[in-house]
Each structure stands twice: as structure tokens, then as C-alpha cells.
Amino acid sequence: MSQKPQTSPKALTEVEDRFIAQWGEISALWGVNRTVGRIHALLYLSRQPLDMETITKRLQISHGNCSTSIRDLLAWNSIRRVHVPGERRVLYESEQDPWTWFHACIRERRRREVVPVVDAMHEITDHAKLSADAADAAGSPEAADLHDAFERIARFAKFMDEFQDLIDAFLAVGAGPLGKALRTVAKFVPKAR
């Protein structure tokens, strides 16, 4: 009387697919590879950690692609390795709280992208200042233009500094209770426009 089990429950797969596809699009939009986002979505939805073979079959991707994408997700602290004793395969699971995940992403972006840019802007500002002063000393006709360029560059460097402060403040409140309280406050800020 035993029946062949359904290989893929239709309704569940359909629901999951929609979410996975949507998350893939969001990721692509924000400069993250689409496949990376899809794997993350799959792991977020999964009740238990998954191994690579399951992921490649479910998302129809090569294992090479999967391996690389998982390395990315690990580097972004979006997923964790799970070792099961007596099991050769490595399993992966996702953080289950979206805000915790989001904070990890922001922290990583800060480290990789914001800090280097802030540093570069300071260097460029210093260089602009030196050039402008040198032109002054030499009585060069482009001295005025150089000072003007310095002003604008310095203004942008200041903006980047303040931007970093804003991110730092966001990371400081964290995904915990304080952060939660502030997000609740945000909901009641009167909207512009």
C-alpha cells in the first residue's frame, strides 16, 4: 500500500521559489551577485542546514558556482558552516533574524567600501591643499582655481566623514533592544512630502 513519495511538494516549492527569486533581484540591485542572494534566501527559508548538493539541485546551478557563492556568503557573515559529527558533508545555515543579518552586512560594507573611500578622500584633499599652496607660492595663475577645487573636495571629504559617523551610530545601536526601540520610533516620525 506504500505510495511513491512526492519528489517535490508543489505548493511549498512554488512559495519558496517566489521568495528566492525576489531576494535574488534585490541582491543584484545592491551590487551583490544574484546567485549569492538566491542561495542565501534558500538557506533562510530552510528549517534545517543544507549541504551543497541539495542547494545545487534545488537552484539548478553548478557546484563550482555554488562553492564560490558560499564562500562569498561566509565572507559577508550571512551564513554559517555547520559540522554534523559522523557526517562528511558540510552543512550551511543562515542567520534567522533579518536585522542581525543586515547589521552584519553594513559592518562588512563599512570595512570594505566606506573606510577605504574615506581614507582616499583624505589623501586627495591633502594633495589638493598642497597643490594650491604651491601654486600660491609660485604665483601661478591657476592658484585661484586650485583653491576652489580644494574647497569642493574638502567639502566632499567632510561629507564622507559624517556618513561614516552615521553608519557607526547605526552599528552602535545594533540589532538588539536599543535598535529595536529606535526602529519603533522611526515608524512614527512624520513623513516628509
Place this chain on the structure above:
Amino acid sequence: MSQKPQTSPKALTEVEDRFIAQWGEISALWGVNRTVGRIHALLYLSRQPLDMETITKRLQISHGNCSTSIRDLLAWNSIRRVHVPGERRVLYESEQDPWTWFHACIRERRRREVVPVVDAMHEITDHAKLSADAADAAGSPEAADLHDAFERIARFAKFMDEFQDLIDAFLAVGAGPLGKALRTVAKFVPKAR
């Protein structure tokens, strides 16, 4: 006694180039075309509005590319058209306050990317709920899994709602005095880690 004017002042060009290149990289990092960023940087640095020919020559790009990129910048409200009476050419100028520019960018991203995603997430959540309830009614074995998937999807949809609230709060304080005050506060928030 008149001397041939220097076609390109060395020091000024060098200073500008560094800034333009850096801004191009930042843009690329955040999902904006590199050329679009470079044009924006050039206009930000310029003391007066520039026409397309000046831009194409300065940045060594085709006018087709320039035309398309300028359309993008206009759509992002990052630059403005300037019409000079008795002049056929159209000139372009950039907003000069970085925070005002940044707010405009965020407002545009919200409209284009955040709102559609929030809407999609609500749809997907509703669909997951319907599927789960239908499975219940039919006594389907996948009912439990469907309810679990619904939970996780709903959790992410809530996160997106709160994320949008956060952006709205940011836009509400604006680039004006209130925003400036809050950014000053941000500087003194004790850092995490």
C-alpha cells in the same frame, strides 16, 4: 607679446582627475555606472556649468555615452540643466551640497527599489499564507512546512517595512538644520566594538 594660453593647467587637472577617478570607483561599487559617477564628479568640481562637448573631451568619452549618462544623472536629480539665453548648447551643473545630493539619491532609490520590493514582499507573504491555509483545509502533509515558510517570509516582510520606515525617517529630517544637528549627534555616539 601675447602668449599661447596653456591648454590644460597641469596641477589643476591632476587634482581633479584623482577626485573624478575616485568618485567613479565609489559609484561602480554602489551599482551606479562608473562614467555616470565621473561626469557627476566633474560637474561637482566645476565653477561654472559645462556643455556636453567639454565633458566628452575632458573625460575622453563618446558623446553618445555622455548623452545617456547625463540622462541618468538628471533622472537621479543629481544634476540640473541650465539654459543660457542666446546660447544653443545646453549646460549642466551639479548640486553643490553633498548631503542634499545624497538625500535626493536615497529618495530616488526608495522610489525605484525599496517600495517595489516592499510591495512584492507583501504579495509573497499573502500568497504563502493562502497556500498554508489551503494545505490545512486539505489535510495536506506539507501544511506544517508551508506554515513554517510563511513565518519566515512574514518575518522578512516585516523587516522590509521597518527598513522603509528608517529611510523615511532619514528623509524626513532632511539635509537641513535638523539633519545637520542629528549628524553632529551621530559623531558622539559611543562606537560598538
Place this chain on the structure above:
DNA sequence: TTGACTTGTCAGTCTTTACTGACAATACCG
């Protein structure tokens, strides 16, 4: 209007990025 100049469009091409699959390296079992 015409004609000269400027800007917009888009097919074709070039460049960059993503993906596959064969092979290498690693981990784990007995």
C-alpha cells in the same frame, strides 16, 4: 521655412562579469 549646430537613439562591438565542468586538494572512514 532653411540650414547649421546640438542632442538623442540604438545596432553593433568591445569589455567585464558570471558560470560551468574538469581536475586538484582536502577531509573522513575503516
Place this chain on the structure above:
DNA sequence: CGGTATTGTCAGTAAAGACTGACAAGTCAA
């Protein structure tokens, strides 16, 4: 250890995205 299951790497290829340049469309002075 040796054998095998699994994961990592990377050269080659496929797909996506950016850029050019020829042509079309628009604009303005006369």
C-alpha cells in the same frame, strides 16, 4: 595509511553590461 566522498580552484565559455559612432530628431538664428 588507501579509498572515496566532498569541496575548492580555475581555464575556458557564456551572458550581461558598457561604449562607440552613424544616423535621426530636435532646436534655434536668420
